[in-house]
Amino acid sequence: MNADTSDVILDRMMSLHPKIIDLTLDRVWRLLDALGNPQNDLPPVIHLAGTNGKGSTQAMIRAGLEAAGQRVHAYTSPHLARFHERIRLAGALISEDDLTAVLDECYAANGGQSITYFEITTCAAILAMARTPAEFTLLEVGLGGRLDATNVIDQPTLTVITPISVDHEQFLGDTLAKIAGEKAGIIKRNVPCVVGRQQDEAMAVIEDRAARLTAPLIAHSQHWHVSEERGRLVFQDETGLADLPLPNLPGAHQIENAGAALAALRHLGFDHAAQEAAVSRASWPARMQRLAHGPLVDAAPKAEIWLDGGHNAAAGEALGRHLGGLPARPTYLVCGMLNTKDVTGYLRPLAAQARHLTAISIPGEANTLPAEVTAAAAQAVALSADTAASAQDAIARIAEKTPDARILICGSLYLAGAILRENG
Numbered sequence: 001m002n003a004d005t006s007d008v009i010l011d012r013m014m015s016l017h018p019k020i021i022d023l024t025l026d027r028v029w030r031l032l033d034a035l036g037n038p039q040n041d042l043p044p045v046i047h048l049a050g051t052n053g054k055g056s057t058q059a060m061i062r063a064g065l066e067a068a069g070q071r072v073h074a075y076t077s078p079h080l081a082r083f084h085e086r087i088r089l090a091g092a093l094i095s096e097d098d099l100t101a102v103l104d105e106c107y108a109a110n111g112g113q114s115i116t117y118f119e120i121t122t123c124a125a126i127l128a129m130a131r132t133p134a135e136f137t138l139l140e141v142g143l144g145g146r147l148d149a150t151n152v153i154d155q156p157t158l159t160v161i162t163p164i165s166v167d168h169e170q171f172l173g174d175t176l177a178k179i180a181g182e183k184a185g186i187i188k189r190n191v192p193c194v195v196g197r198q199q200d201e202a203m204a205v206i207e208d209r210a211a212r213l214t215a216p217l218i219a220h221s222q223h224w225h226v227s228e229e230r231g232r233l234v235f236q237d238e239t240g241l242a243d244l245p246l247p248n249l250p251g252a253h254q255i256e257n258a259g260a261a262l263a264a265l266r267h268l269g270f271d272h273a274a275q276e277a278a279v280s281r282a283s284w285p286a287r288m289q290r291l292a293h294g295p296l297v298d299a300a301p302k303a304e305i306w307l308d309g310g311h312n313a314a315a316g317e318a319l320g321r322h323l324g325g326l327p328a329r330p331t332y333l334v335c336g337m338l339n340t341k342d343v344t345g346y347l348r349p350l351a352a353q354a355r356h357l358t359a360i361s362i363p364g365e366a367n368t369l370p371a372e373v374t375a376a377a378a379q380a381v382a383l384s385a386d387t388a389a390s391a392q393d394a395i396a397r398i399a400e401k402t403p404d405a406r407i408l409i410c411g412s413l414y415l416a417g418a419i420l421r422e423n424g
Helices: 005-016 026-034 054-067 096-110 117-130 176-186 200-212 253-267 272-280 313-324 343-353 371-380 391-401 413-423
Strands: 045-049 072-075 087-089 136-140 158-161 193-195 217-219 224-229 232-237 240-245 304-307 331-335 356-359 385-387 406-410
Touching: 005 096, 005 117, 026 096, 026 117, 045 054, 045 176, 054 072, 054 136, 054 158, 054 253, 054 272, 072 117, 087 117, 096 117, 158 176, 158 253, 176 200, 193 200, 193 253, 200 217, 224 253, 232 253, 240 253, 240 272, 253 272, 253 313, 304 413, 313 343, 313 406, 331 343, 331 371, 331 391, 343 371, 356 371, 356 391, 371 385, 391 406, 391 413, 406 413
Parallel strands: 045 136, 045 158, 072 136, 158 193, 193 217, 304 406, 331 356, 331 406, 356 385
Antiparallel strands: 072 087, 224 232, 232 240
């Protein structure tokens, strides 16, 4: 099998629709019908939406389920280094042969009709998961919820909505209530929904839809509480209290992500061992991931080099809080962002935690924000900034001035993916 076969098919799929994002379910329903409606054959589905934390929450739920001996499918996006990362079949990344086969089958079944890249690849993921035995399927929304290509499951076992904030306004609406309405579109009639911490405006929308569909809510601060106490995670719901280790995924915001995962696992009846595994064994790259080897680390051997893919204002706030809680060390940012993001809102909470920002353009990304624009935005929030041609150039320059620096590469999952590929 040619190792490039799936890449060739994926490239071909990019030309099937003139837009990268075009939210509707019509094309998805058409292709799924042509494929024999595999969405009806999936193992029990847990469907996750939200602005921030849904990937980490999914990873924790998966860790808990797998520790309990469950075979788990998982679908997420975007990928970082390779497309295969988006699809896990019964715990393992999809193989090249299996990926090529389902992509080719979906491309043929589509018959050259208009369909977006995300829509057709989501259909391929569903097809692969429907054909592989497992006990659970974790489906992560790509964008929004109501019209997202994953929203084709009539009766999931559980839905999860992580914190909602303003992002993707051009697609989801220009108010928090409108965005929450799109995210709440995954709520299904009579299906319980775990809800993470929400602003009042978003929670009102979620509660309204849940009431109309008689969907029981399992909501943060109403039905469950989570906090850090004496270096431990304490979770409490109507069934009792759990005293657990802090999440192995770094950042104070992971406490609440863990809370949503624990609420889901406890609702499904999984025991303390599964709950402990959820917080202690989850793996989720590019979420405050420390790079331990590779050419970027070699360029600054005495420095700490971290990678984070958060990219909106809420992610910036969470990252700022995390940096503020780390041991004192001169901190420098290497930042690249997409031109669709609120760069000022993202950088403002980071300004107090960093000495300097070096802006770069995201390599190979047509929608990158030019480095000069990112640098100007940093300066506008009182953060000293300049530009560099690449992350490696930026890191070498920082290491020359401050060998023991803490260097955080941040601003975009697309940048994170490029860094992971570059760093080997």
